[in-house]
Amino acid sequence: MDVIGPGTKGFWQTAPVPATQWLAEGHHLFDGSLSWPVLTVDSAAVDHNVATMAAFAAEHGLLLAPHGKTSMAPALFRRQLDAGAWGITLASATQAAAAHAAGIGRILIANEVLDPSALRWIASVAPQVMLQVDSETGITALAAVADPDNPVPVLVELGHDGGRTGARDLPQLLHLAQQVQHTPGLRLAGVTAYEGGLPGAAEVRAFLGLLRAAGTAVAELIDGQVIVSAGGSAWFDVVAEVLGGMPGTQVLMRSGSTLTHDHGIYAQRTPFTRIPGELHPALRVWAQVTSRPEPGLAILGAGKRDLPYDEGLPLPLRRHRAGAVNDLAGWTLTRTNDQHAYLEADGAATELAVGDVVELGLSHPCTSFDKWRVVPVLDPDQRVVELLFTLF
Incomplete structure (x- = not known):
């Protein structure tokens, strides 16, 4: 039986529960049932x-x-x-x-x-x-x-x-x-x-x-x-x-x-840049700003253990703050440590504060999934509609 519990990365579940029960509870990305960082898939x-x-x-x-x-x-x-x-x-x-x-x-x-x-x-x-x-x-x-x-x-x-x-x-x-x-x-x-x-x-x-x-x-x-x-x-x-x-x-x-698909290497290399058609990027990692130690620098609580970095670094997409969503302009993810990522601003960037959640698009799916045991699947309203259990 698949279980969600304290050891399930990306989930805030202090006592083990069957995955079917957790899913039936109708969780949402921002209802406190998930913890940052978390990888999600767009259904x-x-x-x-x-x-x-x-x-x-x-x-x-x-x-x-x-x-x-x-x-x-x-x-x-x-x-x-x-x-x-x-x-x-x-x-x-x-x-x-x-x-x-x-x-x-x-x-x-x-x-x-x-x-x-x-x-x-x-x-x-x-x-x-x-x-x-x-x-x-x-x-x-x-x-x-x-x-x-x-x-x-x-x-x-x-x-x-x-x-x-x-x-x-x-x-x-x-x-x-x-x-x-x-x-x-x-x-x-x-x-x-x-x-x-x-x-x-x-x-x-x-x-x-x-x-x-x-x-x-x-x-x-x-x-x-x-x-x-x-x-x-x-x-x-x-x-x-x-x-x-x-x-x-x-x-x-x-x-x-x-x-x-992705926001990086395959967005650039897909044949649909040459022929009619398109693929949609389905992967996101959601990470929280944990530090603003100096102007123009924001630290995210997600790093090499959470994000692919072998074929280009993640792309900052949007800022989520108390239910409001804004495009995240002017910020570039420049490097990662084991558990941290560095966002650097170009001087005319969207304001970021400690506690904001940053939505990241990824590059290279093949080194995205392997860092996660369970991956929530979201519907267009960001409700969790399925749980993917990986076999890595």
């Missing part, structure tokens, strides 16, 4: 983003396997599955096992797995979990525990020079694909790649063209439909352009940060 924004990506995939003949490592929140996985997602992508066997235990029935692990214990579990739940390989060692490790009567579906990964994983050329990839095909307990399902580390559209387009060629070549080894998997959250328009319409192929697009 309407998530619904919009889920529908937007489902429509994009349908328009281009793609299937969605959105990356769940971003939130590790099964309730958000289910929203995407209910909207037609093919399955959920995870980054590790541990994440996959957690999602599987939460009832997610079709999972893609977008990495090679080498740990024997994890591989035994993957073999035991085949074919519900698919994974990828980019080395003979990975193939051998999986084959050592796989069941020939219940083979594990495998994608062979294509990489690029300087990239993090994947076979570096088509001959190497085809060699691995043939090895998978001829290994008992493994079933060659297709090819996969990650294009997000490339510097620009031309490089992404060329790399995905090679992936398309890899999918065509591997399809000759497969009796049936081949899977081609790609797609971070910055280039899914190019994924659709290059991979869309491949005959006899299921193209799985793994874009994950589209679910909540």
